[in-house]
Amino acid sequence: MQNRSDAAEVRAYRRYVALGDSQTEGVGDGDGAGGLRGWADRFAEVLDRVSPGVEYANLAVRGKLAGQVRAEQLAAALGLRPDLATVVAGVNDLMRPRFDAGAVAGELEAMFAALTAGGAHVVTLTFPDVGRIAPLTRPLRPRVRALNAAVRAAAARHGVTVVETEHEPVATDPRLWSADRLHASPVGHARIAAAVAQALHLPDGGPAWNTPFPTPAARLTLATEARWAAAFLAPWVARHARGRSSGTGRTAKRPDLLPVAAPYR
Template sequence: MPGDSPLRFVALGDSQTEGLGDGDDTVGLRGWADRLAEQLALHNSGVRYANLAVRGRLARQVREEQLAAALALRPDLATVVAGVNDLLRPRFDADEVAGELEAMFAALTAQGARVATLTFPDMARITPLARPVSSRISALNHRIRQAAHRHGVALAETARHPVVTDPRLWSPDRLHASPLGHERIAAAVAHALDLPGSDDSWTRPVAGPRPATPTGWRTAADELRWVGTFLGPWLGRRLRGQSSGDGRTAKRPDLRPVHTVPARGGAEWNGAGDAPSSS
């Protein structure tokens, strides 16, 4: 992938790929896919990048709403990450969700794209109330591995490394990565793709002491606060048949150039018409 020939990168998915947790809707979202595009641009002056992801989308919706658009852009590289929203629904079928992902793997690789995806960490290791979905995550990850192998898809095994449960990698809602988490996801996918400059350093512990885990009444208080602030509103939307992505469209639906420029704290966007750190 390195070089001066044009490289078309298209990201498909839901809120994680859109970038929730890395910026916000006022200053703009960055996210791991944006960060990966920036890394690609360091080694290829002709990178053009589109991000079709929309928050709240189920795997089926990602396929129905984003795959045709992605194929029309004829990507050299595509990332497909979806399924977490399915995991959290009352009805979940691992075969059905994995089938949607595999259909996207098949279509993109058949057109000649290099495709990458990832496995999901056990959310119960991040929040105890997520224990009921642990078996679902394990089942989906198993099927993602199988589908990725069948289609030659690069797989970032984020599920298998203890660092992914470090609370510093997660935003307060415990569902989306923090800026540091998005940085680690980008590094994991870059490593799976064997990009220049990538290595397994993303699997190593975060520097500095890990935040202490609350115990006793503090744990209960934290869980109740999380339910009231994040889980409750999420369940309310589900009961009303609503989604956080209602009325939203892709933040970067067209292929646009990606440039990195020196900036305090890292690279920032400097694309045509783009504000720094947003797209």
């Protein structure tokens, strides 16, 4: 795995703000009390262990397109004056009929530029091969590759750290994904948090995030694919055909900077 950073030394961060969609919100990783945990929460805990007293806000809302993340979350993020921000979006755009990798990357780049100009170090992720996670989505592979390339180029222009997942075999292991194959499982969220921590050279990032599992994953079959399509793909298509999003009516779970251990709604 290659991570790109504008600084190799460990930096102490005090205010961390996460922007994005369902993955950053934490869908797929319940907290055991009816809420969500997720990789950003897990990463914030690593930050706080390294440098106690970190404050953390999570503005992510499920279902948001990259342009919506910019329109609805960027101003609030800038108002919190973060010294560290993560920006992860674009998967919801990938699945829309009219997808433009350059336009999506442009929305992300606008966030990179504004946040770095405000003094934040920014981290983003590339996306893994969706065709290996859900074979029925193989037609989306060229879109994923195009978006990843555009994100890398945009990140390079602004000194943004890129956590590379596209070419890591473990990133498509089904054990890292929830039953819907759109969201990481608790194990997957833990791996993403570790990947971000390691990209920033934090000393408490744990084992290498891309370490393979000791046993092979169960093989996908036609029967499992048919069940997945009926249970998850068809309802997603139907919902979006009606113009609805999973984020309709939702707001950020942690809109204010709070100590990492502080409870939130």
